[in-house]
Amino acid sequence: MKEETTDLLDTLVLEWKEERPDLNASPMLVVGRILKMGKILEKRASLALQDSNIHYTDLDVLATLRRSGKPFELTPTQLMQSVLITSGAMTALLDRLMKLGLIYRAQDPSDGRIKRAGLTKKGLKIIDKAIETRFNEASEAIAIFNKEENETLATLLKKMMLHLGN
Numbered sequence: 001m002k003e004e005t006t007d008l009l010d011t012l013v014l015e016w017k018e019e020r021p022d023l024n025a026s027p028m029l030v031v032g033r034i035l036k037m038g039k040i041l042e043k044r045a046s047l048a049l050q051d052s053n054i055h056y057t058d059l060d061v062l063a064t065l066r067r068s069g070k071p072f073e074l075t076p077t078q079l080m081q082s083v084l085i086t087s088g089a090m091t092a093l094l095d096r097l098m099k100l101g102l103i104y105r106a107q108d109p110s111d112g113r114i115k116r117a118g119l120t121k122k123g124l125k126i127i128d129k130a131i132e133t134r135f136n137e138a139s140e141a142i143a144i145f146n147k148e149e150n151e152t153l154a155t156l157l158k159k160m161m162l163h164l165g166n
Contacts (some may be wrong), residue, residue: 012028042056051133058085061097062102066119066131099126101123
């Protein structure tokens with residue numbers, strides 16, 4: 001099988017060079033690929049999670065609760081710090097996960113105004129299986145790189161994220 005040597009971003013940059021030679025479109029070779037890759041990786045993750053009957057955003061919340069350790073409970077504010085969704089979306093997501101029996105909501109013993117979210121036994125079972133699937137899919141996605149390339153890419157992406165303020 002012949003390996004592709006150009007992609008959509010190569011083409012776009014060349015077209016901009018023709019149309020607007022005064023502009024430097026080359027940063028899009030990195031930024032455009034990161035944006036496109038994010039969409040591809042999210043789609044792959046969603047497909048990998050289909051058998052678990054949870055969505056990618058569900059995984060994010062359930063995984064955050066799971067890695068918090070026993071008793072696998074957090075406040076909505078604590079969840080918001082680890083998950084990339086708005087507070088309104090978080091409320092709807094927690095309600096949906098509760099209806100699915102994956103989480104429960106309970107009053108915070110130190111502040112009755114706060115309802116903590118916690119994993120049910122069913123939620124714990126689902127997230128443990130789903131996160132294994134997710135990590136396996138992520139490993140497959142980066143299998144093209146050797147260990148050194150992986151470490152270099154992780155370092156470069158982290159450097160860029162820190163530079164951009166995340």
